[in-house]
Amino acid sequence: MTLENYNYMHELAERKIRLDQRAEFEGREITIKDNLINYSDGSAYVELGGTKVIAGVKVMNGTPFPDRPNEGALIINFEVSELASNYNEDRINYSIELGRVTDRGIRESNLIDLTKLVIEEGKTVSFVYVDIVCLNNEGNLFDAGNIAALRAILNTKYKIEGKEETFELPLDKSKLAISHTFAKINNTIVFDPTAEEEKAAEARFTIGISEKINSLQKGGDGFFTPEEIDLCVGKAFELREERFKKLMENINN
Amino acid sequence: MYEERFDKRKFDELRPMEAETGIIPNAKGSARFKIGNTEAIAAVYGPEEVKPRHIEKANKGVIVCKYDMLPFSVPDRAKPGMDRRDIEISQVITNALNRAVILEDMPRAMINVRIYITQADAGTRCASLTAASMACADAGLPMRDLIAAVAAGKIGDHVCLDLNKEEEDFHEGGATDVPIGILPSKNEIVLIQLDGKVTREELKEVIEVGKKGAMEIYELEKAALKRRFLNESKS
Numbered sequence: 001m002t003l004e005n006y007n008y009m010h011e012l013a014e015r016k017i018r019l020d021q022r023a024e025f026e027g028r029e030i031t032i033k034d035n036l037i038n039y040s041d042g043s044a045y046v047e048l049g050g051t052k053v054i055a056g057v058k059v060m061n062g063t064p065f066p067d068r069p070n071e072g073a074l075i076i077n078f079e080v081s082e083l084a085s086n087y088n089e090d091r092i093n094y095s096i097e098l099g100r101v102t103d104r105g106i107r108e109s110n111l112i113d114l115t116k117l118v119i120e121e122g123k124t125v126s127f128v129y130v131d132i133v134c135l136n137n138e139g140n141l142f143d144a145g146n147i148a149a150l151r152a153i154l155n156t157k158y159k160i161e162g163k164e165e166t167f168e169l170p171l172d173k174s175k176l177a178i179s180h181t182f183a184k185i186n187n188t189i190v191f192d193p194t195a196e197e198e199k200a201a202e203a204r205f206t207i208g209i210s211e212k213i214n215s216l217q218k219g220g221d222g223f224f225t226p227e228e229i230d231l232c233v234g235k236a237f238e239l240r241e242e243r244f245k246k247l248m249e250n251i252n253n
Numbered sequence: 254m255y256e257e258r259f260d261k262r263k264f265d266e267l268r269p270m271e272a273e274t275g276i277i278p279n280a281k282g283s284a285r286f287k288i289g290n291t292e293a294i295a296a297v298y299g300p301e302e303v304k305p306r307h308i309e310k311a312n313k314g315v316i317v318c319k320y321d322m323l324p325f326s327v328p329d330r331a332k333p334g335m336d337r338r339d340i341e342i343s344q345v346i347t348n349a350l351n352r353a354v355i356l357e358d359m360p361r362a363m364i365n366v367r368i369y370i371t372q373a374d375a376g377t378r379c380a381s382l383t384a385a386s387m388a389c390a391d392a393g394l395p396m397r398d399l400i401a402a403v404a405a406g407k408i409g410d411h412v413c414l415d416l417n418k419e420e421e422d423f424h425e426g427g428a429t430d431v432p433i434g435i436l437p438s439k440n441e442i443v444l445i446q447l448d449g450k451v452t453r454e455e456l457k458e459v460i461e462v463g464k465k466g467a468m469e470i471y472e473l474e475k476a477a478l479k480r481r482f483l484n485e486s487k488s
Contacts, residue, residue, distance in 0.1 A: 092340075093340055093341075093343075093344050096337050096340045096341050096344075097341050097344055099337070100337065100338070100341050104448045107448075108448045108449055108450065109450075210450075211450075212450040212451055212452050213447060213450070213451050213452070213453070213456055214447075214448070214449065214450060215446075215447055215448050216431070216445055216446055216447035217345075217445075217446050217447075218345070218348070218442070218443075218444060218445045218446070219345075219348060220348060221348055221351035221352055222352060223352050223436070223439075223441035223442055223443045224441075224442050224445070225440055225441060225442065226440070226442065226457070226460050226461075226464070229442065229445065229456075229460065230453070230456075230457060233453050233456060234453060237453065
């Protein structure tokens, strides 16, 4: 980002104006397309404004981890692909943070009951692999990836080798940990930042919420005061309703 | 239910701590911070020429920070080198240090921060950050404030300070872990993460308890640094 653009973004932020004319806590439009990927057991393509991500779920048989013999496993991977943006500074580190934060939210909410994924005790369990790929980075990959992953998990129907019937994942739908990301630009906090806003921002704050707060992650070089954190958390609880509705749209029961 | 802590501490009590600086004579600044069975050592090199060149910034310095768990630091054996977890922790520690150190004062320079965990019993990222900020101060870098970091959290129904590994893995009521790093004199939170389940009100309480613990660590950090410079002026 050029210094000119950076200064301009800061000047706008001070007057609480956003380039795309959104209000401070207004999110971009979310578009979801289901099961575009034939070979996955469930998938979702999500557009969050100009950000495009795709998530695919594969459920495979595997040997349980030695310390958890009677549990399946959930493995979430998030790749910031090289084709998504020309902004490649720190791509690998960013990918790792994205993957781990996305994983943490969904795992800590206990959305999937891993104890019900046992096929043969101590020997065979189901591994749920969720792979998220970003196709176009227009900012806020945390939320876009999280929504795509959740929707792909909701869409999942899979077969187990040697069994006839189709299975659904053992989900508790009240425990969808939905991610909400805020950015702080020149001491103004905005929701759902664009790529440009992210570059101008001094800090980022991601909150994963189901019924309770399941994950938090502060990013960027800046800081948040305890009051600002509480403000973001409060806003996130308000904003969750709309995102939850969107996420459950056209999902049976 | 969890009514008494495994190690009999009060719910808002820190584990015994030790802090010292200047333990690695080769480094510009260094520090060791021990809290309970968790121990971190940190060394700071620089400011020096930026390598690789492309990460150089014309208007400020850059911090390159590496957090590594030594193979013998955990009950099993940690694979030597950095894994995905280490890379993420290095990133959040760098973010926090970027706020504490006044990088605008050293354009086109690089500061290397290397952190080893010699013993891990939960709270390693907080111990690392505390050690790293002491090492930066020991190196004489211009800083806004020291960072004091501690993990607070919730076990069962209790808000807890400075969780150990046994508590972090507590399953019955569920354990929530919230590492917090603050600049105490400015009330700025430079590191916060969370995994688990808490409400908005509980989170406020957890941050409050974390801040209280951080103040204690802050005093210890200052005492360790003073000790070092007083000794130096004597000899």
